[in-house]
Amino acid sequence: MVKELDPSLNESEFLLEALRKGHRVDGRAVYDMRLIELTFGSDYGHVEIQLGRTRVAARVTAEVVRPRPDKPTEGMLLFNTEISPMASALFDAGSRSEEEVLISRIIEKAMRRSRAIDTEGLCIVAGEKVWSIRVDLHFMDHDGNLIDCACIAAITALLHFRRPDVTVVGEEVTIHPVDQRNPVPLSVHHIPICVTFGFYANGELMVVDPTYLEEQVQEGSMTITMNIHKEICTLSKAGGIPLEMDQVLRCSQVALVKVTDVTEQIQKALADDKVAR
Template sequence: MVKSNDPSTNENEFLLSALKEQKRVDGRGVYDVRSIELAFGSDYGHVQVQLGRTRMSAKVTAEVVRPRQDKPTDGQLIFNTEISPMASPLFEAGSRSEQEVMISRLIEKSMRRSRAIDTEGLCIVAGEKVWQIRVDLHFLDHDGNLVDCASIAAITALLHFRRPDVTVVGEEVTIHPIDQRNPVPLSVHHIPISITFNFFDNGNLLVVDPSYLEEQVKEGDMTITMNIHKEICALSKAGGIPLEMDQVVRCSQIAQVKVSDISELIQKSLADDKAARKAK
């Protein structure tokens, strides 16, 4: 359950008058994304992402499980989100908010349905043993746009993760400890990145990467998940004002640029981490 903390009428009017002049309360331009910082933990698959003042951590773990009966050669990919009162007093402990459910579904849809991760490559013994990859997303600070922050954290953690190597001889399966044999990266086909837009003034005004205050004032929102190949992996618009088709096309063009920039940042951060680990 989310508690209400609506902005005052003065805050609303100030924000909208600034947007009409193509300005934002935090000093950004309407198409600007806040600064993104990525920090990796000592374990593979552990990453902390900061998007402006919105902060979260992602941790990927793997275990061997039986595959689903209808997909005997497919590994499993599951996502779990947790928004605690530590991230914002708006959230209550022990209850799963609508926002949390929406984020989980959107991340799952953009990763699984677009086949970003090769789940067949997670099969060890068909019908018997597969890897289950679990991504835990913990929100630490909420200052708006949890969806995009979660999207960046999830895919970065999956790219960074290494699972133990496996040897199969007949029916005997040996899982090699990481200190005995180099762990194996996941097979990632493409990198889906979510870009969220908020709309104001009957859809005439829009912003990219909304802050917390902008989210409270918005009249509608839309999230486009895309990769650098310009393929739309998911599009989410849950209620709010209706949008004209040219507005959707415009947003997709803006998303292309942002996705390219963020993908480049992720790849550079991963390369820097790899170099730092080799240097140790």
């Protein structure tokens, strides 16, 4: 399969010279994110997120399963990612790339390890029946920063999702169809949002939400996952140039502003969709 070519020397130099002057190739300022578009499907838990030209679809499903023996009163939260060659010629069909594995780990840490979702609230009968919530992420277009787009898609889909209502009488469990009884939203403790930074010129230059071209030229990257309560859920830096502590602190301050903006956009979109249904 033909892979996408790395940017030419002229492209790289042009991008870096623009950054030194405080500009970016696509016209944004260095701390600007691309426009976010949220589209909801007809089913609960189905959402498509477009971040610039990067596009990710998320679908949430639920089934009743036996809990893990070591966690008899907790439900399950599972994530599955799929990056097909349709998104980019960089990816081969049927094989998981390093980038896909990294994205899966960051999303899992952001959602599950930060306990964004109340998994104990997914318990139906302790030790017998719990809800298993699965989030499938399909990457449809890759123009950089798949992590942030996937994170927004995952948490928005979880907030939008409704599971069937359940009645428990003794040992008898009744799962009510959604057309007979109103479905129940998940209990979400907080909304974690990933904000990715790209670094250039030995860390002297920095951008938020790098495009594919900017990712090819960058010397390092870092993803901060944060919520509006100023809690850092995860911080991921996979290789690249080392960063000073003041750079990390500056990134966290910028991330908080972006997290607040994105959270407001998500909540507004959910409210508009609720009115429209």
